Amino acid sequence: MYASLSSFDGPVFAEMHRIRDHALQRNVADEVHVALLHQSGWFVEWMEGPPAGVHAVMGRVARDARHRGLQLLHSSGGPRRLTEPWSMAIVQTRERPTDFARRVMTLREEHRKGLVPDPATVWRRLSTPLTHPGVAEQAVSDRFQRVMVCSAQGADSFDMVRWLGQRHDAEVVHRRFAGSRADGLDVATDYVDLDSGTVVRRVIAMARNGLHIGLTQAFLPDYSHVILLLSGDGTRDGNLMQRLVAACVRLAHRPVVVGLGPLPCDHATLQQTARRGRLVYLDCDLAGRIDAQAWWDAAEPLLDLSLAPSFDSMPLPGAD
Numbered sequence: 001m002y003a004s005l006s007s008f009d010g011p012v013f014a015e016m017h018r019i020r021d022h023a024l025q026r027n028v029a030d031e032v033h034v035a036l037l038h039q040s041g042w043f044v045e046w047m048e049g050p051p052a053g054v055h056a057v058m059g060r061v062a063r064d065a066r067h068r069g070l071q072l073l074h075s076s077g078g079p080r081r082l083t084e085p086w087s088m089a090i091v092q093t094r095e096r097p098t099d100f101a102r103r104v105m106t107l108r109e110e111h112r113k114g115l116v117p118d119p120a121t122v123w124r125r126l127s128t129p130l131t132h133p134g135v136a137e138q139a140v141s142d143r144f145q146r147v148m149v150c151s152a153q154g155a156d157s158f159d160m161v162r163w164l165g166q167r168h169d170a171e172v173v174h175r176r177f178a179g180s181r182a183d184g185l186d187v188a189t190d191y192v193d194l195d196s197g198t199v200v201r202r203v204i205a206m207a208r209n210g211l212h213i214g215l216t217q218a219f220l221p222d223y224s225h226v227i228l229l230l231s232g233d234g235t236r237d238g239n240l241m242q243r244l245v246a247a248c249v250r251l252a253h254r255p256v257v258v259g260l261g262p263l264p265c266d267h268a269t270l271q272q273t274a275r276r277g278r279l280v281y282l283d284c285d286l287a288g289r290i291d292a293q294a295w296w297d298a299a300e301p302l303l304d305l306s307l308a309p310s311f312d313s314m315p316l317p318g319a320d
Protein backbone atom coordinates (compact mmCIF):
# COMPACT_ATOMS: atom_id res chain seq x y z
CA MET A 1 0.00 0.00 0.00
CA TYR A 2 1.31 3.41 -0.92
CA ALA A 3 0.06 6.98 -0.78
CA SER A 4 0.82 9.70 -3.34
CA LEU A 5 -0.14 13.30 -3.97
CA SER A 6 -2.46 13.56 -6.94
CA SER A 7 -1.32 15.98 -9.61
CA PHE A 8 -3.87 16.01 -12.42
CA ASP A 9 -6.40 18.64 -13.45
CA GLY A 10 -10.07 17.92 -13.89
CA PRO A 11 -12.76 15.87 -12.21
CA VAL A 12 -11.54 13.11 -9.90
CA PHE A 13 -14.19 10.57 -10.71
CA ALA A 14 -13.53 10.69 -14.45
CA GLU A 15 -9.78 10.26 -13.88
CA MET A 16 -10.35 7.34 -11.51
CA HIS A 17 -12.51 5.66 -14.14
CA ARG A 18 -9.78 6.13 -16.74
CA ILE A 19 -7.24 4.54 -14.40
CA ARG A 20 -9.65 1.71 -13.68
CA ASP A 21 -10.34 0.91 -17.33
CA HIS A 22 -6.63 0.65 -18.01
CA ALA A 23 -5.68 -1.15 -14.80
CA LEU A 24 -8.43 -3.74 -15.11
CA GLN A 25 -6.94 -4.97 -18.36
CA ARG A 26 -3.35 -4.97 -17.15
CA ASN A 27 -3.68 -6.17 -13.55
CA VAL A 28 -5.55 -9.35 -14.38
CA ALA A 29 -2.46 -10.75 -16.11
CA ASP A 30 -0.43 -9.95 -13.01
CA GLU A 31 -3.09 -11.53 -10.72
CA VAL A 32 -3.18 -8.30 -8.74
CA HIS A 33 -6.31 -7.03 -7.01
CA VAL A 34 -6.45 -3.33 -6.27
CA ALA A 35 -8.39 -0.83 -4.18
CA LEU A 36 -7.77 2.83 -5.01
CA LEU A 37 -8.79 5.73 -2.78
CA HIS A 38 -8.86 9.45 -3.56
CA GLN A 39 -9.19 11.78 -0.61
CA SER A 40 -7.99 15.29 0.26
CA GLY A 41 -5.83 15.49 -2.87
CA TRP A 42 -4.15 12.16 -2.15
CA PHE A 43 -4.27 8.73 -3.72
CA VAL A 44 -3.94 5.58 -1.66
CA GLU A 45 -3.53 2.30 -3.52
CA TRP A 46 -3.82 -1.11 -1.88
CA MET A 47 -2.57 -3.99 -4.00
CA GLU A 48 -2.77 -7.70 -3.34
CA GLY A 49 -1.19 -10.43 -5.42
CA PRO A 50 1.97 -12.46 -5.98
CA PRO A 51 5.14 -10.41 -5.28
CA ALA A 52 6.17 -10.36 -8.96
CA GLY A 53 2.73 -9.09 -9.98
CA VAL A 54 2.67 -6.36 -7.34
CA HIS A 55 6.18 -5.24 -8.38
CA ALA A 56 5.12 -5.12 -12.02
CA VAL A 57 2.12 -2.90 -11.21
CA MET A 58 4.23 -0.69 -8.93
CA GLY A 59 6.76 -0.30 -11.75
CA ARG A 60 4.04 1.01 -14.08
CA VAL A 61 2.39 3.20 -11.48
CA ALA A 62 5.59 4.86 -10.24
CA ARG A 63 6.19 6.45 -13.65
CA ASP A 64 2.75 8.04 -13.91
CA ALA A 65 2.68 11.87 -13.97
CA ARG A 66 -0.84 12.01 -12.51
CA HIS A 67 0.67 11.65 -9.05
CA ARG A 68 3.99 12.23 -7.27
CA GLY A 69 5.84 11.64 -4.02
CA LEU A 70 4.90 7.99 -3.59
CA GLN A 71 5.24 6.82 0.02
CA LEU A 72 5.29 3.12 0.79
CA LEU A 73 3.04 2.53 3.81
CA HIS A 74 2.55 -1.19 4.09
CA SER A 75 3.87 -4.45 2.77
CA SER A 76 3.07 -7.91 4.07
CA GLY A 77 2.18 -11.45 3.06
CA GLY A 78 -1.13 -13.08 3.84
CA PRO A 79 -4.48 -14.16 2.45
CA ARG A 80 -6.28 -11.82 0.08
CA ARG A 81 -8.87 -9.49 1.53
CA LEU A 82 -9.78 -7.86 -1.77
CA THR A 83 -12.18 -10.30 -3.37
CA GLU A 84 -12.53 -8.39 -6.65
CA PRO A 85 -9.87 -7.28 -9.17
CA TRP A 86 -10.76 -3.62 -8.71
CA SER A 87 -12.52 -1.34 -6.23
CA MET A 88 -12.24 2.37 -5.79
CA ALA A 89 -13.49 4.99 -3.40
CA ILE A 90 -13.70 8.76 -3.30
CA VAL A 91 -14.04 10.25 0.16
CA GLN A 92 -15.24 13.83 0.45
CA THR A 93 -14.24 15.59 3.63
CA ARG A 94 -13.33 19.12 4.63
CA GLU A 95 -9.85 17.95 5.58
CA ARG A 96 -6.87 19.72 3.95
CA PRO A 97 -4.14 17.82 2.06
CA THR A 98 -1.55 18.89 4.67
CA ASP A 99 -3.56 17.18 7.42
CA PHE A 100 -3.90 14.04 5.36
CA ALA A 101 -0.13 14.24 4.73
CA ARG A 102 0.53 14.11 8.47
CA ARG A 103 -1.23 10.76 8.70
CA VAL A 104 0.68 9.50 5.68
CA MET A 105 3.99 10.44 7.30
CA THR A 106 3.08 8.81 10.62
CA LEU A 107 2.21 5.57 8.87
CA ARG A 108 5.35 5.75 6.76
CA GLU A 109 7.47 6.06 9.89
CA GLU A 110 5.69 3.12 11.50
CA HIS A 111 6.27 1.08 8.36
CA ARG A 112 9.98 1.98 8.40
CA LYS A 113 10.22 0.86 12.01
CA GLY A 114 8.86 -2.50 10.96
CA LEU A 115 5.41 -2.18 12.52
CA VAL A 116 3.00 -4.19 10.39
CA PRO A 117 -0.68 -3.58 11.13
CA ASP A 118 -3.41 -5.23 9.13
CA PRO A 119 -3.71 -3.54 5.68
CA ALA A 120 -7.38 -2.74 6.39
CA THR A 121 -6.25 -0.86 9.50
CA VAL A 122 -3.75 1.21 7.49
CA TRP A 123 -6.47 2.08 4.97
CA ARG A 124 -8.88 3.09 7.70
CA ARG A 125 -6.35 5.19 9.56
CA LEU A 126 -5.83 7.15 6.36
CA SER A 127 -9.38 7.51 5.20
CA THR A 128 -10.96 8.50 8.51
CA PRO A 129 -11.04 12.26 8.99
CA LEU A 130 -9.06 13.53 11.95
CA THR A 131 -11.97 15.36 13.52
CA HIS A 132 -13.94 12.17 14.14
CA PRO A 133 -14.10 10.60 17.59
CA GLY A 134 -13.55 7.29 15.84
CA VAL A 135 -9.96 8.14 14.92
CA ALA A 136 -8.59 7.60 18.39
CA GLU A 137 -10.88 4.70 19.12
CA GLN A 138 -10.74 2.57 16.04
CA ALA A 139 -7.43 1.00 17.04
CA VAL A 140 -9.07 -0.19 20.26
CA SER A 141 -11.51 -2.65 18.84
CA ASP A 142 -13.67 -3.32 21.91
CA ARG A 143 -14.51 0.40 22.21
CA PHE A 144 -15.19 0.79 18.48
CA GLN A 145 -18.07 -0.88 16.74
CA ARG A 146 -18.93 -0.83 13.04
CA VAL A 147 -22.50 -1.30 11.97
CA MET A 148 -23.73 -1.34 8.38
CA VAL A 149 -27.27 -0.33 7.40
CA CYS A 150 -28.83 -1.36 4.12
CA SER A 151 -32.42 -0.83 3.03
CA ALA A 152 -34.46 -3.17 0.85
CA GLN A 153 -36.04 -0.25 -0.99
CA GLY A 154 -35.59 3.51 -1.21
CA ALA A 155 -32.87 5.28 0.74
CA ASP A 156 -34.03 4.78 4.32
CA SER A 157 -30.53 3.74 5.43
CA PHE A 158 -29.10 7.08 4.24
CA ASP A 159 -31.98 8.98 5.84
CA MET A 160 -31.24 7.24 9.13
CA VAL A 161 -27.53 8.13 9.05
CA ARG A 162 -28.37 11.74 8.16
CA TRP A 163 -30.85 11.86 11.03
CA LEU A 164 -28.27 10.38 13.43
CA GLY A 165 -25.77 13.03 12.34
CA GLN A 166 -28.27 15.81 13.04
CA ARG A 167 -29.35 14.37 16.35
CA HIS A 168 -25.76 13.97 17.61
CA ASP A 169 -24.41 17.06 15.86
CA ALA A 170 -21.85 14.82 14.15
CA GLU A 171 -20.40 15.15 10.62
CA VAL A 172 -21.76 12.74 8.06
CA VAL A 173 -18.95 11.65 5.72
CA HIS A 174 -19.87 10.92 2.10
CA ARG A 175 -18.01 8.37 0.04
CA ARG A 176 -18.50 6.98 -3.44
CA PHE A 177 -17.40 3.48 -4.35
CA ALA A 178 -17.13 1.54 -7.55
CA GLY A 179 -16.10 -1.99 -8.39
CA SER A 180 -14.86 -3.85 -11.45
CA ARG A 181 -18.10 -3.85 -13.39
CA ALA A 182 -17.73 -1.97 -16.61
CA ASP A 183 -21.34 -0.71 -16.53
CA GLY A 184 -20.01 2.34 -14.70
CA LEU A 185 -22.37 2.03 -11.75
CA ASP A 186 -20.98 3.62 -8.68
CA VAL A 187 -22.53 3.63 -5.26
CA ALA A 188 -22.73 6.04 -2.40
CA THR A 189 -22.02 5.25 1.21
CA ASP A 190 -22.30 7.65 4.14
CA TYR A 191 -21.16 7.20 7.69
CA VAL A 192 -21.37 8.90 11.03
CA ASP A 193 -19.44 8.21 14.27
CA LEU A 194 -21.45 8.32 17.48
CA ASP A 195 -19.80 8.32 20.90
CA SER A 196 -22.25 6.86 23.39
CA GLY A 197 -19.77 7.04 26.26
CA THR A 198 -19.23 3.29 26.49
CA VAL A 199 -18.71 2.62 22.79
CA VAL A 200 -17.91 4.63 19.66
CA ARG A 201 -20.21 3.37 16.97
CA ARG A 202 -19.68 3.96 13.27
CA VAL A 203 -22.99 3.63 11.47
CA ILE A 204 -22.49 3.19 7.74
CA ALA A 205 -25.30 3.44 5.21
CA MET A 206 -24.54 1.20 2.26
CA ALA A 207 -26.39 1.11 -1.05
CA ARG A 208 -27.75 -2.33 -1.96
CA ASN A 209 -25.53 -2.57 -5.01
CA GLY A 210 -22.48 -1.73 -2.88
CA LEU A 211 -22.50 -5.16 -1.27
CA HIS A 212 -20.83 -6.83 -4.27
CA ILE A 213 -17.89 -4.39 -4.30
CA GLY A 214 -14.55 -5.88 -3.24
CA LEU A 215 -13.73 -3.03 -0.89
CA THR A 216 -17.02 -3.48 0.96
CA GLN A 217 -16.32 -7.18 1.33
CA ALA A 218 -12.74 -6.50 2.49
CA PHE A 219 -14.10 -4.56 5.45
CA LEU A 220 -17.17 -6.68 6.22
CA PRO A 221 -15.32 -8.95 8.71
CA ASP A 222 -14.84 -5.88 10.92
CA TYR A 223 -18.56 -5.15 11.19
CA SER A 224 -20.35 -6.50 14.23
CA HIS A 225 -23.83 -6.12 12.72
CA VAL A 226 -25.57 -5.46 9.42
CA ILE A 227 -28.99 -3.88 9.90
CA LEU A 228 -31.45 -4.58 7.12
CA LEU A 229 -34.32 -2.12 6.81
CA LEU A 230 -36.90 -4.41 5.26
CA SER A 231 -39.84 -3.39 3.07
CA GLY A 232 -42.41 -6.10 3.82
CA ASP A 233 -42.22 -7.13 0.13
CA GLY A 234 -40.94 -10.72 0.17
CA THR A 235 -39.11 -10.49 -3.17
CA ARG A 236 -37.24 -7.28 -2.35
CA ASP A 237 -36.37 -8.42 1.16
CA GLY A 238 -35.27 -11.85 -0.07
CA ASN A 239 -33.06 -10.23 -2.74
CA LEU A 240 -31.35 -8.07 -0.16
CA MET A 241 -30.69 -11.04 2.11
CA GLN A 242 -29.28 -13.01 -0.82
CA ARG A 243 -26.96 -10.14 -1.73
CA LEU A 244 -25.70 -10.06 1.84
CA VAL A 245 -25.17 -13.82 1.98
CA ALA A 246 -23.20 -13.62 -1.29
CA ALA A 247 -21.08 -10.76 0.07
CA CYS A 248 -20.21 -12.77 3.20
CA VAL A 249 -19.55 -16.10 1.54
CA ARG A 250 -15.76 -15.82 1.62
CA LEU A 251 -15.49 -14.26 5.06
CA ALA A 252 -14.03 -16.03 8.07
CA HIS A 253 -15.84 -13.68 10.45
CA ARG A 254 -19.44 -12.76 9.63
CA PRO A 255 -21.53 -9.96 11.06
CA VAL A 256 -24.80 -10.58 12.89
CA VAL A 257 -27.79 -9.62 10.72
CA VAL A 258 -30.57 -7.54 12.26
CA GLY A 259 -33.76 -7.63 10.15
CA LEU A 260 -36.13 -4.77 10.95
CA GLY A 261 -39.46 -5.05 9.27
CA PRO A 262 -42.78 -3.33 9.08
CA LEU A 263 -45.59 -5.73 9.94
CA PRO A 264 -46.14 -8.15 8.24
CA CYS A 265 -42.65 -9.35 7.30
CA ASP A 266 -41.58 -12.86 6.35
CA HIS A 267 -38.75 -13.27 8.84
CA ALA A 268 -38.94 -17.08 8.69
CA THR A 269 -37.85 -17.18 5.02
CA LEU A 270 -35.15 -14.56 5.61
CA GLN A 271 -33.89 -16.55 8.56
CA GLN A 272 -33.60 -19.67 6.41
CA THR A 273 -31.59 -17.82 3.76
CA ALA A 274 -29.37 -16.35 6.47
CA ARG A 275 -28.73 -19.73 8.03
CA ARG A 276 -27.83 -21.30 4.72
CA GLY A 277 -25.22 -18.54 4.46
CA ARG A 278 -24.10 -19.24 8.06
CA LEU A 279 -25.34 -15.86 9.26
CA VAL A 280 -27.01 -15.22 12.59
CA TYR A 281 -30.34 -13.46 12.04
CA LEU A 282 -32.11 -11.38 14.68
CA ASP A 283 -35.55 -10.07 13.76
CA CYS A 284 -37.65 -7.23 15.01
CA ASP A 285 -41.02 -5.91 13.84
CA LEU A 286 -41.99 -2.27 13.81
CA ALA A 287 -45.59 -1.18 14.07
CA GLY A 288 -47.02 2.26 13.41
CA ARG A 289 -45.28 5.14 11.72
CA ILE A 290 -41.81 4.21 10.47
CA ASP A 291 -39.22 6.96 10.21
CA ALA A 292 -35.47 7.26 10.86
CA GLN A 293 -35.96 7.47 14.60
CA ALA A 294 -38.25 4.42 14.69
CA TRP A 295 -35.71 2.35 12.73
CA TRP A 296 -32.88 3.39 15.02
CA ASP A 297 -34.84 2.92 18.26
CA ALA A 298 -35.63 -0.63 17.18
CA ALA A 299 -32.08 -1.44 16.07
CA GLU A 300 -30.00 0.08 18.83
CA PRO A 301 -30.83 -2.38 21.67
CA LEU A 302 -29.88 -5.28 19.36
CA LEU A 303 -26.38 -3.89 18.76
CA ASP A 304 -25.10 -4.54 22.27
CA LEU A 305 -21.79 -6.32 21.68
CA SER A 306 -22.01 -8.33 24.88
CA LEU A 307 -25.24 -9.88 23.58
CA ALA A 308 -24.05 -10.60 20.02
CA PRO A 309 -24.56 -14.32 19.38
CA SER A 310 -22.14 -16.22 17.17
CA PHE A 311 -23.31 -18.63 14.50
CA ASP A 312 -21.65 -21.53 16.30
CA SER A 313 -23.84 -20.94 19.35
CA MET A 314 -27.02 -21.04 17.23
CA PRO A 315 -28.99 -24.22 16.43
CA LEU A 316 -27.97 -25.71 13.09
CA PRO A 317 -30.34 -25.39 10.11
CA GLY A 318 -33.02 -28.01 10.42
CA ALA A 319 -32.37 -28.56 14.11
CA ASP A 320 -35.60 -26.81 15.08
Ligand SMILES: Cc1cc2nc3c(=O)[nH]c(=O)nc-3n(C[C@H](O)[C@H](O)[C@H](O)COP(=O)(O)O)c2cc1C
Pocket residue numbers: 019022023024026027034036043045057060061062063064066067
Ligand atom coordinates in the same frame (compact mmCIF):
# COMPACT_ATOMS: atom_id res chain seq x y z
C1 LIG B 1 -3.04 6.48 -8.57
C2 LIG B 1 -2.84 5.61 -9.76
C3 LIG B 1 -3.07 4.24 -9.67
C4 LIG B 1 -2.89 3.41 -10.76
N1 LIG B 1 -3.09 2.07 -10.65
C5 LIG B 1 -2.83 1.25 -11.68
C6 LIG B 1 -2.96 -0.15 -11.57
O1 LIG B 1 -3.37 -0.69 -10.55
N2 LIG B 1 -2.65 -0.90 -12.66
C7 LIG B 1 -2.22 -0.36 -13.83
O2 LIG B 1 -1.95 -1.09 -14.78
N3 LIG B 1 -2.12 0.96 -13.99
C8 LIG B 1 -2.41 1.78 -12.93
N4 LIG B 1 -2.28 3.13 -13.08
C9 LIG B 1 -1.89 3.64 -14.39
C10 LIG B 1 -0.40 3.52 -14.56
O3 LIG B 1 0.24 4.46 -13.75
C11 LIG B 1 0.06 3.74 -16.00
O4 LIG B 1 -0.47 4.93 -16.46
C12 LIG B 1 -0.41 2.66 -16.91
O5 LIG B 1 -0.22 1.41 -16.36
C13 LIG B 1 0.31 2.86 -18.26
O6 LIG B 1 1.23 1.86 -18.43
P1 LIG B 1 1.37 1.07 -19.79
O7 LIG B 1 1.42 2.13 -20.86
O8 LIG B 1 2.65 0.32 -19.62
O9 LIG B 1 0.16 0.21 -19.88
C14 LIG B 1 -2.47 3.98 -11.99
C15 LIG B 1 -2.26 5.36 -12.08
C16 LIG B 1 -2.45 6.17 -10.99
C17 LIG B 1 -2.23 7.65 -11.11
